[in-house]
Amino acid sequence: MRDINIPLPIARTLLSPIFRVTLNARLPWQVQRVLLDIGSRAQFLPSGTIVHPLRLGGRPAERITARSAGPNLNAGAVLYLHGGGYAVGSLATHRSLAARLAHETGCAVYVLDYRLAPEHPYPAGLEDAESAFLELTGSIGYRPEQIALSGDSAGGGLSLATAQRLIAEHGYTPAALGLIAPWVDPNQVPDKFRDLVINRPWSRACAAAYLGTGDGTDTGYAPLHGELRGLPPTYVQVDVSELLHTQCADLVTALRAAGVHTWLAESKGLWHVAQLQAALVGPAAAALTELAVFLREAVQPVAMRDLG
Template sequence: MRDFTIPLPIARAVLDPVFRVVLNSRLPVAVQRTLLDAVSLLQLMPDGSVVQHLQLGGRPAERIIAEAAIPGSRTRAVPPERAAGAILYLHGGGYVVGSLTTHRSLVARLARESSCAVYSLDYRLAPEHPFPAGLDDAEAAFLDLVDNVGYRPDQICLAGDSAGGGLSLALAQRLIERHQITPAALGLIAPWVDPRLVPDRDRDLVINRPWSLACAAMYLGDGDANEPGYAPLTGKLIGLPPTYVQVDVSELLHDQCTTLVTALRGAGVHVRFTETRGLWHVAQLQAALVTEAALALSELAEFLREAIQPVSIDDLR
């Protein structure tokens, strides 16, 4: 479906009451999930998106590709059948909400702009499945892509937003520590890398302090809050692959992101860092509606594509 754009002030005015209602710690988790799935229907899929339902590591997942490269793409993408890699995408939602449905539009746009196959994982959520269930699922999915789908580890990028960004970082650390394998790159959209930290403000346009604290507690369950898998900002950063971090300056997670970037650079990791102004937490979800969000997502796709460096068949002739 063709995109149509909404001016930033109008988009903010529409989204503010929606997130005030939906991401509310007083609402049952099941209601929050249902409302988010319903609202996500407004996030349009790009033309030419092909969605395949499958299992990865024993969990439901989706593989999304674009049928052909989009003329004029900023990434100069090659057709998907010529791409040499994949992106494993882990959705956000405080480890409590979010789904394949809520992030399908974002994932499809990432597939279009990168010309890679993007695998979106339905990892288990708290409170039914607290830490480390989601991390275990992500690990199993990555290993499935290597052992059964046939990608090399350096052909797979990890990407995610908010809690999914934190989960991506924790997964990269676990893969290096347990399996001595390193993904091609990390693409982190406003990653939540330390749920132990209390936001210093009550809310931004999307998330609020009571909701985030409730999510952190549900995700931890009876676990140890000092476990690096739960708070990957405290884990080992040396040896991580090239990493791109995106965040808006207005977000509650902005300070966490700047702390992460400083720590990554101190550990010798190649980092690209972009701070937007005037957007909101994971505005990339509204890339089909907001030009500025689409540009940010396109830059992320370009970074991941270049990390994988697909080779055109024509270049091999």
């Protein structure tokens, strides 16, 4: 199915009530998850997408590739960690986004179904992401520098925390970090009550569910305050209207102060993780393409870079 391009004002009008109903702190987590999975059916897959279910790090996962890549499939890979406040989101909700990344990077994109709170609070998700990366470098055979970590919202924060742990505990530095509106400090209370997608009560409920009985000062929980030196090149996308905009700007400032090569892409008129609606909204597709270009260049083998 071909993409369509809904004008931004109409898209915002259509999406606002959906998010208000679905991401509601008064709804049980299981109900939110079901509603999001149902809604994901409107997020089309590009034609020629190959979805291969597998286990990765002991968890369900999907390896998504583009049939058009064929034998020219890039030697690198992307490990994608979905958003959803650590409490919702699934392989289904992010399959379309990951498929587009696979087509535009030429890489295999691995999407991980990490354990969710409140049933599995921190550090369960971080442990799952760490194990998945280690399996990619072990039995699957990638080198650490061939794997980019990418994620949105909570998955963006989880990507950062995973990179920090891999560097500190295994000496593995991923090829890059591609972060869409990363939630890197769940302790911070948003200044605004809501944006188009997220509202403050839901955000605080997610933070509490993820923390459980843990320590909020743990840098695995709030990686903004962890060790940033030595991280790989990092690309951060965020819309200026988002509740997380200030937090993302703080992250970029801290990364640059730590000597990390960092790019910030700020959109105007989109919404939190609008890239999920890339099949429906042209500017969202353009933002996702920018991320894909960054990831593709990061995971290209050195010899191929030199040819350019």
